[in-house]
Amino acid sequence: MTNTYRRGELTIDQQLALATAARQLGEEFTGAFGAQTIERFLHTSYEEFAPRAAVANFLPLLAERFARQRLHALARVEGRSDGRPIVLFLCTHNAGRSQMALGWFRHLAGEHAIAWSGGAEFAGEINPAAVASMAERGIDISGEFPKPWTEEIVRAADVVVTMGCGTPARSTPAGGTWTGSSTIRPARASRTSARSVTRSSAVCAPCSPISASPPSDRRPTYRA
Template sequence: MTGAYQREDLSIDQQLALSTAARRLREDFTGVFGTETIERFLHSSYEQFATKAAVANFLPLLAERFARQRLHALARVEGRSDSRPIVLFLCVHNAGRSQMALGFFAHLAGEHAVAWSGGSEFAVEINPAAVAVMAERGIDISSEFPKPWTEEIVRAADVVVTMGCGDACPVFPGKRYLDWEIDDPNGKSLDQVRPIRDEIEHRVRALLGDLGVPVPGPASAASASPPRG
């Protein structure tokens, strides 16, 4: 294996964790992809996070989650999955705007559509302010993690929504693109991030309506207010 790490350089625990991850992925994609493809995606995903992860023990889990997403994307590209609409939200760090959009989309769409997110220069962790303001709406994005995008993920998406990544955003001919001009929440207070969150929710609801996905009504004024005390 070439790149940022060699498999033999991994600790015993990391090797065992990756072996377990590979087994779970093989079980999930039985009859869809072979062992070689699954392990290639798992280890290339590991390599993408290896230079940024703050806690090395989490690397196998991040790699497994990202590899699973990439394999689902590849299955879609190759016509081996269902036809639910897929939306990809892209920003610079994949730590604020795109994560909030992903959170709203998944919460509102349920099983009717699929959403992914990524960043051109993905960060180490999710913006805590974004996590906090989404929690005020009853949506937990604390378990999400910044990630890059890959070719198969972009190719699998029906709609690509860009938010501030400019020329770094991938462009594929024939793909539907939407550019949302939304402020970056990085470095902003909770009071400053709440209007960004609300704008994202409004746009996500409109997009779901455009895709023909049924969504529940907007939150009441009481439930939308930040907690007191």
């Protein structure tokens, strides 16, 4: 880890964990990005989660996972792609409906498309009611975690689906448009009302991999 991105407030264990994550990401993205870019993404990702983390020991892992997604997004923006469409689900807290939509989309699309999610004011954890309701349908989203979105993530997406939470512009690129409406808010809902989201096929219908458009400069936004 270079001195540029050392943080004095990190414990020795956290510094070692981040150094290990940087090495792993460096091996994964060999030839695509240099060490400085990887460390910058890793440490800025860490700083996103630090104020909200319930368990500090998990911070390096969350930072590594989010940095990996951001680096894949940057590679896509720079023209390196496996050809699969990327769908991005956004809501305010990334704790309920956008995570459920992501789970449904992955369940239906399989390996034919990539799904990401994010929140403008992301929560510290996924709503247990959303996890339980999806589990009833045989879809496991317990391994997901709320996260923000960044400019490279939005730019990499072929389709952006806002989940109607009054999503404010967090890091909206020029020309970005955020719209949406819904009556169920799983982040504040009971397990019963969260189930109603799992029964709605409209969550994923507009963005199936068959109808997803190829990459372009303009990202279509669908109303969920």
